[in-house]
Amino acid sequence: MIRTVIVCCLLAGLSSLRAQIVREDAATLVYRQRDGLVVTLRKRPLRTVIAYASLTKVWYAAGGEAVAVPTVKSKAALPAATHALPEIGKINMINAEQVLLQKPDLVLLNHDFPRHRELATLLRGMGVDALCCEYDNYADYAELVELFAKLNGQAMPAGGHAGADEIAALCAKARQQPSPRVAIILCTSSGFALETPVSNTGYMARMLGATNVVANTEQRKVQFSYERFLLDNPDVIVIVPMGDLAGLQSKFRQELLTQPAWGNLAAAKASRVHFLPAEWFLFQAGPDYPQALRHLAALLYPGVDFDQ
Amino acid sequence: MAFLALLALCVLAFMFSVRFGELRLGLPEIVTTLWRRDGGLDYQILWHIRLPRVLLGALVGASFAVSGVILQGVLRNPLASPGIIGVSAGGGLAGIVVMVLLPRHGGAMVPAAFAGSLLAALLVYVLSWKRGVSTIRLILAGVAVSAMLGALSSAVLLFNAEKAGGVLDFTIGSLSTRSWRHVEQVWPYMALGLLMAQALCGRLNILALGDDVAVGLGLQVERVRVALLATAALLAAAAVSAVGLLGFVGLIAPHLARMVIGSDNRFLLPAAALLGATLVMACDSVGRVVMPPSELPVGIIMAMVGPPFFLWLLRKVSYEA
Amino acid sequence: MKLEVNKLTGGYGAELVLDGVEFSVPSGAIVSLVGPNGCGKSTLLKLIGRVLRPRAGDILLDGRSLSAFRGGDCARCLAMLPQHRHEPAGLSVGELVAYGRFPHRHALGLLNDDDRRIVDEVLAMTRLTALRSRHLSTLSGGERQRAWIAMTLAQTPRLLLLDEPTSFLDICCQFEIIELIKELNARGGTTVLMVLHDLNLAAACSDQMIMMKERKVYCAGAPRNVLTVQNLRAVFEIDARVNYDDAGCPYCLAMGSARKRDHA
Numbered sequence: 001m002i003r004t005v006i007v008c009c010l011l012a013g014l015s016s017l018r019a020q021i022v023r024e025d026a027a028t029l030v031y032r033q034r035d036g037l038v039v040t041l042r043k044r045p046l047r048t049v050i051a052y053a054s055l056t057k058v059w060y061a062a063g064g065e066a067v068a069v070p071t072v073k074s075k076a077a078l079p080a081a082t083h084a085l086p087e088i089g090k091i092n093m094i095n096a097e098q099v100l101l102q103k104p105d106l107v108l109l110n111h112d113f114p115r116h117r118e119l120a121t122l123l124r125g126m127g128v129d130a131l132c133c134e135y136d137n138y139a140d141y142a143e144l145v146e147l148f149a150k151l152n153g154q155a156m157p158a159g160g161h162a163g164a165d166e167i168a169a170l171c172a173k174a175r176q177q178p179s180p181r182v183a184i185i186l187c188t189s190s191g192f193a194l195e196t197p198v199s200n201t202g203y204m205a206r207m208l209g210a211t212n213v214v215a216n217t218e219q220r221k222v223q224f225s226y227e228r229f230l231l232d233n234p235d236v237i238v239i240v241p242m243g244d245l246a247g248l249q250s251k252f253r254q255e256l257l258t259q260p261a262w263g264n265l266a267a268a269k270a271s272r273v274h275f276l277p278a279e280w281f282l283f284q285a286g287p288d289y290p291q292a293l294r295h296l297a298a299l300l301y302p303g304v305d306f307d308q
Numbered sequence: 309m310a311f312l313a314l315l316a317l318c319v320l321a322f323m324f325s326v327r328f329g330e331l332r333l334g335l336p337e338i339v340t341t342l343w344r345r346d347g348g349l350d351y352q353i354l355w356h357i358r359l360p361r362v363l364l365g366a367l368v369g370a371s372f373a374v375s376g377v378i379l380q381g382v383l384r385n386p387l388a389s390p391g392i393i394g395v396s397a398g399g400g401l402a403g404i405v406v407m408v409l410l411p412r413h414g415g416a417m418v419p420a421a422f423a424g425s426l427l428a429a430l431l432v433y434v435l436s437w438k439r440g441v442s443t444i445r446l447i448l449a450g451v452a453v454s455a456m457l458g459a460l461s462s463a464v465l466l467f468n469a470e471k472a473g474g475v476l477d478f479t480i481g482s483l484s485t486r487s488w489r490h491v492e493q494v495w496p497y498m499a500l501g502l503l504m505a506q507a508l509c510g511r512l513n514i515l516a517l518g519d520d521v522a523v524g525l526g527l528q529v530e531r532v533r534v535a536l537l538a539t540a541a542l543l544a545a546a547a548v549s550a551v552g553l554l555g556f557v558g559l560i561a562p563h564l565a566r567m568v569i570g571s572d573n574r575f576l577l578p579a580a581a582l583l584g585a586t587l588v589m590a591c592d593s594v595g596r597v598v599m600p601p602s603e604l605p606v607g608i609i610m611a612m613v614g615p616p617f618f619l620w621l622l623r624k625v626s627y628e629a
Numbered sequence: 630m631k632l633e634v635n636k637l638t639g640g641y642g643a644e645l646v647l648d649g650v651e652f653s654v655p656s657g658a659i660v661s662l663v664g665p666n667g668c669g670k671s672t673l674l675k676l677i678g679r680v681l682r683p684r685a686g687d688i689l690l691d692g693r694s695l696s697a698f699r700g701g702d703c704a705r706c707l708a709m710l711p712q713h714r715h716e717p718a719g720l721s722v723g724e725l726v727a728y729g730r731f732p733h734r735h736a737l738g739l740l741n742d743d744d745r746r747i748v749d750e751v752l753a754m755t756r757l758t759a760l761r762s763r764h765l766s767t768l769s770g771g772e773r774q775r776a777w778i779a780m781t782l783a784q785t786p787r788l789l790l791l792d793e794p795t796s797f798l799d800i801c802c803q804f805e806i807i808e809l810i811k812e813l814n815a816r817g818g819t820t821v822l823m824v825l826h827d828l829n830l831a832a833a834c835s836d837q838m839i840m841m842k843e844r845k846v847y848c849a850g851a852p853r854n855v856l857t858v859q860n861l862r863a864v865f866e867i868d869a870r871v872n873y874d875d876a877g878c879p880y881c882l883a884m885g886s887a888r889k890r891d892h893a
Contacts, residue, residue: 035412071602089602092473096485097330098601100353113474114407117414118485125487126356193469220470384715439642514731520711523680525784526704526732571719 019134019143021150029150034134035111041129044153045106051094051119052110053077054135055144057286059108061162062148068102070094077283094119104128106151110135135284136220137203163290167207170293170306175209177301182210183234183267185224187252188242192224201240201281204293210236210300230261236300237267239275240282249275274299310568311575314582318366321586325362325593326354330601360488364550365592365606366585367491368483371498371547372554373561373584374505377577378540380562381512382533383443389559390544392450393537396555397457398428399548403478404461408468418493418549425545428453433537440530446537481554481607483592494546501543502581508536509573516573554607556614557584567621587614630691630706630787630820631656632677637686639676646672648844649686654837656691657818659810661831664841665865670824671712673841674792677822678709690788704732708786710777712793716765722776723761726751729783748783755779755809771802778806782813789813791823795830803827807834829880832856840864853879862887 022038023030032038049068050056056069060079069078071087086102089095091110096119099107107123109116111132120130134140145161182205184195195202197212199220205212213232216222241248262268279285280292297306327335331353341350342359372390379388390396402424406417433441436449465472477484511532514522522529544558565580588606591613595604632654640646646669654660662670675681677688679695688695690707708729729751730744740748752758755775765773774794781789791810795803811834813819825831831838832852839849842864848855856879861869868884 037412087601089600092476093599093602093604094484095330095596095601095603096357097353097596100349100357101330103349111411112471114411114414114417115474115477115482115484117411121414122356122485122487125489126352219468381717384717386718510731514728516715516717517725517728518711518713518715520675520678520680520709521714524678524704524707524709524711524781525728526701528700566719571717572724 021147024150029147031131031147033111033132035132037132039124039129039131041131041151042105043151045104045129045151047102047104048106048108049088049099049102049104050108051088051099051116052091052108052133052135054284054286055108055110055133056082058135058141058144058284059148061287062145063152063154064148067104068099076279096122099123100126100128106131108133137198137200137284138207138289139203141284141286141289163287166290167293170290170297171207171209173304173306174297174301177209177304179209179211180235180300181213181232182236182238182300183213183229183232185237185239186221186242187239187248189244189247189251192256193221194224194229195221195240200284201238201276201296204281204289204296205238205300208293208297208300226256226259230265233266235266235270235272237265237273238281238296238299239273241275241278242282245275245278272299272302311579314565314568314579314586318582318586318589321589321593322362322366325365325589326358328593328597329353329358330596331358356487360491361483361486361592362589364486364491364494365483365588367495367498368547368551368554369557369561369584369586369588370581371501371543371584372558372588373565373580374502374577375540375543375547376558376584377562377565377573377580378505378508378512378536378543379558381516381573382536382540383447384516384518385443385447386563387559388447389555390540390547391454391553391555391558392447393541393544394428394432394450394453394457395425395541395544396548396553397454397461398431399425399545400479400553401428401457401461401464403549403552404464404475407475407478408464408471411471418490421549422494422497422545425548426541428457429537429541429545433534441533477605478552480605481552481610482605483551483588484603484605486550490550494550497542497546501539501546504535504539505543505577506574508532508539509577512536512573516571551588552607554588554610556610557587560614560618561587564618564621631689632788632820632822633689633692634673634677635687635689637673637676637683637688639681639683639686640672641681645684646844647676650841650844650846652839652846652849654820654822656820657814658836659814659821659834660823660837660839661835662822662824662839662841663826663828663831664847668841669844670841671792674709674790674822674824675711678707678711678790679703680709680711701732704784706787707790708781708784708788709790710781710792710794712796714777718766720765721762722757722765722768722779723748723752725765725776726757726779726783729780732784747785751779751782754782754813769802771798771805774798774802774806775809778809786819788820788822791821793824793826796826803830810834828856828861832879832881853877856881 019034020032021029022032027043029041029043030038031041047067048064050059050066051070053070053072056078066082068086068088069082071090072078075083088098092113094115106129109120109130109132111134117132120132123130133144135144146156149156184201186193186195194214196214196216196219197206198217202212213234214222256262267273280288285292294306326338338354342354375390380386399421403417403421406420432449432453436445511527514525514527515532519529561584562580565576565583569575569579591609592606595606595609634650634652637650638648650673664670676683726748727740730740752761757775757779760772765776794806810821814821835852838852838855840847840855840860847864848860856871858869858871861867861881866888868887869881870884871879871881873879
């Protein structure tokens with residue numbers, strides 16, 4: 001129980017303008033999206049089309065089912081049950097006709113893409129429920145799981161979604177330790193950026209009690225300045241790779257590791273520079289959040305035994 | 309005559325565009341479904357998704373093409389296109405600002421881009437005024453303003469990098485998720501612009517001979533020039549607000565039409581309009597069927613297919629610009 | 630049409646190119662405007678052709694001030710062939726000449742039978758009937774010049790202004806153009822005011838010559854009174870010999886420059 005409270009406090013403290021359920025009854029749910037738009041959704045949809053790949057695992061974890069999914073590069077990102085489903089196009093090239101051909105009563109989209117927002121307007125005009133979700137970090141995940149469970153008419157367990165207990169215990173233990181200073185570098189083929197406390201990895205680090213060298217909470221990532229980085233001198237450096245891992249590791253080595261001042265960094269001296277697995281830290285871990293948090297905790301607090 | 313051939317081509321492109329998509333129906337069935345208005349799934353898709361998109365594509369293509377003809381005549385430069393008077397940059401900035409900074413107000417995209425386009429064109433005109441407007445000053449002011457507004461757009465995207473990926477549709481030109489609402493918002497301006505253009509095309513012929521000659525023939529050069537530029541800006545602004553920064557149509561549709569019809573603007577204008585409409589509808593259809601189930605933006609197809617086709621045509625037909 | 634210019638002052642922006650120019654052209658005369666580079670000949674023509682607006686002074690056409698004319702009315706009786714022209718691609722001779730009827734066309738802009746007749750006549754007069762459907766870009770220099778002059782003729786003007794109609798043409802074409810102008814003047818009584826560089830050509834074909842120097846009219850009158858050794862030295866700074874042909878028309882032979890040299 002206390003662990004749930006802790007998690008809730010974490011969530012409440014770490015978020016600003018939150019989306020919320022405005023009204024709920026047996027058949028419908030009125031929900032305010034984070035951008036302020038209030039939408040009415042009918043519960044227990046029979047034919048759900050998902051337009052943003054990451055939402056699929058969340059939907060299924062909350063007891064839902066889909067009839068169509070977006071086209072993705074690697075099928076591992078989608079739950080096994082959806083591998084044979086028809087596809088509606090790549091996430092940024094969704095085909096409106098294909099969506100409608102599935103005769104959906106609910107379509108789940110992503111709030112960040114203008115095409116998704118336009119499609120939502122189009123669908124609502126044709127009587128199809130459409131929800132534009134924001135799914136950037138764990139806080140969003142917890143909220144979406146709860147929302148999706150309610151939409152599917154499922155009851156949530158008292159402690160929160162599956163794994164919430166485990167996460168609460170992990171975070172509580174981690175917070176007992178002295179807080180390390182962490183820098184989260186997003187490594188892409190075109191350059192580096194620093195992730196903030198509201199990004200996926202950044203949020204996880206904050207849940208675990210680490211202090212991010214970046215204080216900005218307006219955006220999910222900020223420009224990387226090597227000079228600033230040296231001055232900040234974090235205790236731990238974790239790297240989130242976006243793209244081909246081998247290529248990015250070589251790029252990282254060439255451009256940062258070989259810099260003259262790199263050896264002066266505390267993290268470099270203590271060999272606390274780690275690449276993170278993309279499937280948990282670049283993309284949303286979804287139901288795997290407990291494992292992802294455990295992985296990160298081990299890197300932030302080496303020597304602490306989290307298995308209890 | 310060549311004109312009828314172009315009209316036939318346009319109608320063909322229209323039919324092709326309506327025929328192809330994810331919903332597989334033959335043309336006769338499409339016609340009967342639309343006629344019956346039964347409200348079933350097929351009708352919903354055809355009426356709400358396919359038809360407004362094809363129609364908007366035709367209108368946008370015609371508008372860009374006619375705008376290009378006017379600008380190439382007024383500026384006496386074969387490289388002139390609607391972007392040169394700052395319309396694309398202004399509309400682009402306004403659209404990006406709305407999409408990235410004000411996502412809640414998605415409905416304001418079209419009016420914002422329209423206003424942005426017109427304001428940018430006005431800025432270009434005002435900056436190039438010095439006891440009258442010379443074509444070279446107009447071109448230079450247009451280039452400068454476009455560069456400045458383009459840089460501002462890049463800055464907005466830089467400071468909101470995580471949302472930058474989604475604006476590609478707009479910056480390259482896309483007709484996806486276009487509905488009757490979009491058509492309603494822009495068709496009056498396009499219709500007005502096209503009518504004004506046709507009414508002024510005789511005067512455009514005279515203006516194309518040079519300012520001095522035009523005065524000698526009794527044309528009120530400054531007034532006519534302002535009217536023509538305003539018409540071109542209106543058409544381009546309406547088109548940009550509907551489809552985004554679709555390039556290339558405004559540049560090559562006039563040249564293609566000139567190869568077929570000649571330089572007399574009275575015939576060139578309608579010919580270019582038909583060709584522009586055909587081009588956009590054709591490219592949009594290709595974008596919808598070439599990589600199922602994904603839907604490529606029309607701008608990508610235009611950029612990939614347009615230039616090679618144009619270059620091939622340039623070699624085949626003897627043409628002096 | 631009679632042309633009078635009174636104390637005309639004008640130029641481009643702040644710069645003054647003409648200062649108090651005064652002369653008159655009698656109706657039906659051919660008058661040549663000569664002078665060294667930069668004396669303001671083209672500017673004068675542009676001021677009369679309404680391309681530029683005068684700073685001060687007045688221009689009268691048949692006693693009526695130029696500023697009192699409306700644009701379209703003026704173009705029906707005054708035609709100008711400027712130096713700077715643009716030829717759109719694919720423009721044919723017939724189309725160009727037809728543009729000359731623009732000031733006469735009514736709102737809808739279609740050519741009527743009268744217009745077509747005039748275009749045919751003009752094409753015949755300039756001997757371009759066979760080249761009617763040829764594109765301008767495929768014509769020789771002389772033919773192109775004739776085509777542009779034909780356009781101005783299609784306006785059926787009573788005053789024709791020509792800015793260097795014979796420059797860049799070979800000697801044969803030059804005479805062709807001049808003869809065309811003379812024929813036009815003889816037939817219809819069109820007043821012609823043209824800027825010419827070639828002094829002998831000007832003397833040979835004009836009823837009057839106007840010589841300009843440094844923003845003002847230096848002298849005006851019959852060619853034999855204007856083309857004199859003293860005038861040539863004063864205005865053009867050349868030493869020249871002036872002879873007269875059998876008809877009494879003067880022609881000059883330049884012997885050398887009379888410009889003062891800086892001695893080292």
